[in-house]
Amino acid sequence: MTVLIPQPLRALTDGQPSVEGASGSLAACLADLEARFPGMGERLLDEGGELRRFVNVYINGEDVRFAEGLATAVGENDEVSIVPAVAGG
Amino acid sequence: MSYARNLRCRECGRDYPLAALHVCEYCFGPLEAVYDDEAIRAAVSREAIAARPATLWRYREFLPCEADSAVDIGAGFTPLLHARNLGKALGLPRLYLKNDTANPTWSFKDRVVAVASSRARELGFEKLACASTGNLANSVSAHAAAAGMEAVVVIPHDLEAGKVLGSSIYNPTLVKVRGNYDAVNRLCAELAGSRNWAFVNVNVRPYYAEGSKTLGFEVAEQLGWRAPDHCVAPIASGSLFVKIRKGLDEFARAGLIDAPRTRMSGAQAAGCSPVATAWAEGSMNFRPQRPDTIAKSLAIGNPADGFYSLVQLRDTDGACASVTDEEIVAGMRLLAETEGVFAETAGGVTVAGVKQLAERGRIDPDELVVAFITGAGFKTAEAVAGGLAPALEIDATVDSFEAAYGPPAEEVPA
Numbered sequence: 001m002t003v004l005i006p007q008p009l010r011a012l013t014d015g016q017p018s019v020e021g022a023s024g025s026l027a028a029c030l031a032d033l034e035a036r037f038p039g040m041g042e043r044l045l046d047e048g049g050e051l052r053r054f055v056n057v058y059i060n061g062e063d064v065r066f067a068e069g070l071a072t073a074v075g076e077n078d079e080v081s082i083v084p085a086v087a088g089g
Numbered sequence: 090m091s092y093a094r095n096l097r098c099r100e101c102g103r104d105y106p107l108a109a110l111h112v113c114e115y116c117f118g119p120l121e122a123v124y125d126d127e128a129i130r131a132a133v134s135r136e137a138i139a140a141r142p143a144t145l146w147r148y149r150e151f152l153p154c155e156a157d158s159a160v161d162i163g164a165g166f167t168p169l170l171h172a173r174n175l176g177k178a179l180g181l182p183r184l185y186l187k188n189d190t191a192n193p194t195w196s197f198k199d200r201v202v203a204v205a206s207s208r209a210r211e212l213g214f215e216k217l218a219c220a221s222t223g224n225l226a227n228s229v230s231a232h233a234a235a236a237g238m239e240a241v242v243v244i245p246h247d248l249e250a251g252k253v254l255g256s257s258i259y260n261p262t263l264v265k266v267r268g269n270y271d272a273v274n275r276l277c278a279e280l281a282g283s284r285n286w287a288f289v290n291v292n293v294r295p296y297y298a299e300g301s302k303t304l305g306f307e308v309a310e311q312l313g314w315r316a317p318d319h320c321v322a323p324i325a326s327g328s329l330f331v332k333i334r335k336g337l338d339e340f341a342r343a344g345l346i347d348a349p350r351t352r353m354s355g356a357q358a359a360g361c362s363p364v365a366t367a368w369a370e371g372s373m374n375f376r377p378q379r380p381d382t383i384a385k386s387l388a389i390g391n392p393a394d395g396f397y398s399l400v401q402l403r404d405t406d407g408a409c410a411s412v413t414d415e416e417i418v419a420g421m422r423l424l425a426e427t428e429g430v431f432a433e434t435a436g437g438v439t440v441a442g443v444k445q446l447a448e449r450g451r452i453d454p455d456e457l458v459v460a461f462i463t464g465a466g467f468k469t470a471e472a473v474a475g476g477l478a479p480a481l482e483i484d485a486t487v488d489s490f491e492a493a494y495g496p497p498a499e500e501v502p503a
Contacts, residue, residue, distance in 0.1 A: 004279060005282075006112075006278065006279075006282055007281065007282040007292075008112045008113070008114045008117070009114075010282075011114065017282055017283060043114070043115060043116065043117060044117070052116060052117050053100075053374075053396055054100070054112070054116075054117045054118055054119065054393075055117050056275070056391065058275055061268075061272060061275070063271070063377055063391060065376065065377050065391075066377065066379075081275065081279060083275050083278045083279065084111070084112040084117050084278065085117075085119070085391070085393035086111075086220065086274050086277070086278050086290055086291050086294065086326075086393055
């Protein structure tokens with residue numbers, strides 16, 4: 001599966017706008033990203049291990065906050081997009 | 090010259106240069122412009138501001154771009170009206186309306202886009218873009234036209250006809266997305282990573298957001314250099330709501346008004362009320378919603394400044410109203426019939442919100458209240474068109490007129 005990396009995090013991925021990710025739960029997917037791109041985890045997750053307030057994560061365009069958050073399943077063919085919050089509207 | 094010094098993360102306080110950046114690389118917090126407050130205080134005076142043209146550029150020291158080379162189509166300095174009739178209907182004798190329908194593209198978005206487009210041009214961008222519920226697209230299209238820039242504006246597919254036409258006339262590239270605003274927003278955030286365009290509410294958002302402060306500046310100046318007791322504004326992303334108060338605070342720091350104790354209250358449509366719902370539950374964490382309301386300009390289910398809106402509601406002893414679609418239409422009609430102001434659905438939300446908060450005792454009848462009317466009614470004509478009294482259609486004769494209207498009775502011509 002594919003993970004879309006937003007501009008502010010591309011310094012961690014050598015400028016790559018998307019990377020291959022691990023399927024399983026979103027939490028596992030993010031843990032895998034942290035293992036391969038150190039620093040990713042602390043930018044996306046707060047001290048309590050939850051998604052930071054201004055981080056939005058979408059799986060195939062669907063906000064994971066409408067699903068099961070970090071427990072949401074991520075399949076082989078899914079696309080995960082990490083998007084900072086944006087002003088309106 | 091601009092007195093902006095750098096951008097700063099609102100969450101962790103890290104500083105960044107005044108570039109096309111909007112998110113902290115470390116914590117994803119939003120970046121905000123920081124100014125040389127002392128220099129501003131030394132540079133400004135009531136007299137100097139009052140002598141300048143009637144646009145938002147009269148507050149040039151407080152904006153993060155060069156006013157002399159700004160993209161200026163006349164945004165800002167809209168009327169502040171003492172709404173005596175509406176105030177009487179709502180039991181608020183000191184109710185004022187900030188009528189931002191009087192902007193060049195008929196909404197408050199001209200304020201944010203005036204600043205964003207000016208800064209984008211300074212930064213060397215040739216293309217302006219945005220994710221929009223309609224009003225922002227209208228304003229970006231117009232400002233790009235005046236600036237000689239290209240525009241790419243992205244909107245949900247199901248907007249009102251007036252909102253679509255209000256962009257098309259300026260000949261931008263208009264993109265309709267089969268999805269809601271939150272999907273449009275996500276798409277534009279993704280596109281911003283691969284296009285060297287100024288997305289006004291994405292990569293140049295810190296400049297964009299500053300434009301809304303001018304509502305606070307104007308209200309204070311128009312009230313005779315004082316802050317109102319209570320403001321009521323609609324909440325979509327929450328940016329406007331937060332920045333009105335920031336404007337009042339900056340005016341006080343510059344010595345132009347006394348320190349404000351202004352209560353800030355918000356209004357949302359029940360069909361898209363993440364902030365109002367969290368506020369009613371006493372929570373500082375809102376849950377995103379899937380919008381379903383006629384107030385499409387407020388239909389942001391995942392508001393970027395939702396958290397800061399909740400903080401402001403708490404810190405200023407404000408309250409947040411939630412009003413139904415029926416109340417929105419009633420609010421639009423009440424505003425038009427009492428004050429002669431034809432607002433779009435968001436204005437109906439504000440008026441219905443003021444009514445609800447007054448009825449619940451959340452607004453004191455003694456307070457000087459300013460309600461922010463953010464967009465014009467012809468943009469959302471569909472919302473009210475069906476329920477209005479039909480015209481009397483007659484032949485061009487006195488008999489036909491009297492048959493329809495009634496006889497002259499005791500009326501004597503003056």
